[in-house]
Amino acid sequence: MSTTTVSTTTSQNASRKKVTTLTFRQKKERGEPITMLTAYDYPTAMAMDQAGIDCILVGDSLGMVVLGYENTLPVTMDEMLHHARAVARGAKSSLLIGDMPFMSYQVSTEEAVRNAGRFLQNGGMDAVKLEGGRERVDAVRAIVGAGIPVMGHLGLTPQSVHQLGGFRAQGKTASAAKRLLEDAKILEEAGVFSLVLEAVPSRLAEFISKEISIPTIGIGAGAGCDGQVLVTHDLLGLFERFTPKFVKQYVNFHAEMHKAFTDYIDDVESKRFPAQEHTVEMSDDEWVAFQKEIK
Numbered sequence: 001m002s003t004t005t006v007s008t009t010t011s012q013n014a015s016r017k018k019v020t021t022l023t024f025r026q027k028k029e030r031g032e033p034i035t036m037l038t039a040y041d042y043p044t045a046m047a048m049d050q051a052g053i054d055c056i057l058v059g060d061s062l063g064m065v066v067l068g069y070e071n072t073l074p075v076t077m078d079e080m081l082h083h084a085r086a087v088a089r090g091a092k093s094s095l096l097i098g099d100m101p102f103m104s105y106q107v108s109t110e111e112a113v114r115n116a117g118r119f120l121q122n123g124g125m126d127a128v129k130l131e132g133g134r135e136r137v138d139a140v141r142a143i144v145g146a147g148i149p150v151m152g153h154l155g156l157t158p159q160s161v162h163q164l165g166g167f168r169a170q171g172k173t174a175s176a177a178k179r180l181l182e183d184a185k186i187l188e189e190a191g192v193f194s195l196v197l198e199a200v201p202s203r204l205a206e207f208i209s210k211e212i213s214i215p216t217i218g219i220g221a222g223a224g225c226d227g228q229v230l231v232t233h234d235l236l237g238l239f240e241r242f243t244p245k246f247v248k249q250y251v252n253f254h255a256e257m258h259k260a261f262t263d264y265i266d267d268v269e270s271k272r273f274p275a276q277e278h279t280v281e282m283s284d285d286e287w288v289a290f291q292k293e294i295k
Contacts, residue, residue, distance in 0.1 A: 019054050019095040021127065021149045021193040027054070027226070028215040034194075034227025036217055037235070040066050040083045044232065045090030055095040055217075057129065057229060058084045060102070060159070064241070065233035072158045075101040077115055081123045088124025097151055098125035102159045105130050105139050112139040116148045129196065131157035133183025137190045144191035152192040154183055155221065156199035169220070171200040181208055188212045196229065197221040199246070220246030 017023075027034050036055040039045040040062040048056055062083055063075035084098050098119035105112035112130075119125040127149035130136060136152075143150050155170045171180040181204075184195060194215045197205045202222025209216040209225050218225030230247060233239040237252035267273035282290070 016052065016093045018093055021095070023054070023095070024194050024215045024227075025213075028213075034215055034217060036227055036229035038062075038229070038232045039087050039091070042086045042090040045087040045094075048232075049091035049094050053094050054227070055097060055229075056087060056091050057097045058087050058099060058123075058125065059231065060099040061231050061233075063101075065231060065239045071161050073102045073161070077101060077104050077118065080104075081118060084119060084123030084125055095127065096125045097127045097129050098123050100128050100130045105136070105143075109138050109142040113142050113146050113148075116143045116150075117146065120148060127151060127193070129153055131159050133179075134186050137186060140187060140190040140192060150192045151194045151196060151217075152184075152187040153196040153198065154180055154187070154200075155197050169199040169201070171204050177201070177204050180204065181211065184208045184212055184216075188214050197225060199244075220244060 024034060034054050035052075036057060037048055037053055038059040038061055039048055039056045040058060045056055058080065060072040060075045060080065062079070063069040063072045066083075067075070067079070069075070080098060080101050084096075088096060100112075100115060100119070104115040116128045119128050128143065129151040130139065130143075131153040133152075133154055140150050140152070156168065171177045180200060184197075187195060192214060194217060195208075195212070196217045196219065197208065198218075199220040202224055205216065205218055205221035206224025215226035217227040217229050219229050231239070234243055234247040235250050237249045237254050238257075240254050243249065264273070
């Protein structure tokens with residue numbers, strides 16, 4: 001792609017309308033796929049926004065791919081808000097969603113509403129996402145009742161990793177599939193504007209997507225959902241610990257970074273860097289004057 005093309009694309013996307021929850025519903029009605037990715041910092045959010053992504057999720061996945069935790073459970077509200085603010089500074093048109101971390105909404109509805117509000121007041125987000133089905137209905141209703149849009153999340157819910165027995169696909173039996181469908185309808189009735197379906201059978205995800213009026217966003221749930229989301233560090237090949245089966249890796253930045261770092265070390269140790277073009281110089285006259293000054 002030429003520099004002119006990049007500039008034109010950036011200019012076009014800089015003037016695009018703000019994506020809203022209404023945009024999500026309209027895209028589902030028109031059969032247009034919704035695009036969504038995670039971001040945790042300013043430059044990544046800005047690049048996504050300029051590329052034209054519909055939605056950016058500041059996911060609690062940052063606990064694993066940015067902060068190095070074993071899972072998402074240790075992530076705090078303060079950590080989430082810190083990264084949310086960075087993303088909000090970089091993205092102006094995409095719909096911004098803050099992922100409510102573990103124990104930020106489970107204790108009481110009052111605490112759930114308060115923490116959801118912090119994402120909008122202090123984090124610059126447009127909406128929040130929380131995990132769980134029928135057991136989270138009271139929290140969802142209270143947050144929506146406070147005027148805060150909520151995205152639901154069913155299937156593999158990482159905050160319940162210990163309860164689920166690991167990062168395992170969900171809804172693979174008839175009874176589990178029936179419960180997932182019921183939970184999707186319960187969340188729709190409670191007021192969520194959209195629903196993430198993670199690691200569920202594709203035929204079930206497609207069936208649920210047709211049974212409810214709100215858009216579904218799939219991750220490891222097949223092409224029958226109304227949109228797709230991936231963890232950006234997986235897409236870019238930046239997270240080496242493991243890569244889920246459902247990820248399409250578009251580039252291997254970890255390998256590129258490793259090469260750049262080893263090349264830098266080699267250049268410094270062999271004194272090829274810094275070269276003349278990387279160096280600030282002083283005129284001969286000023287150098288002579290300096291020599292006189294210190295005598």
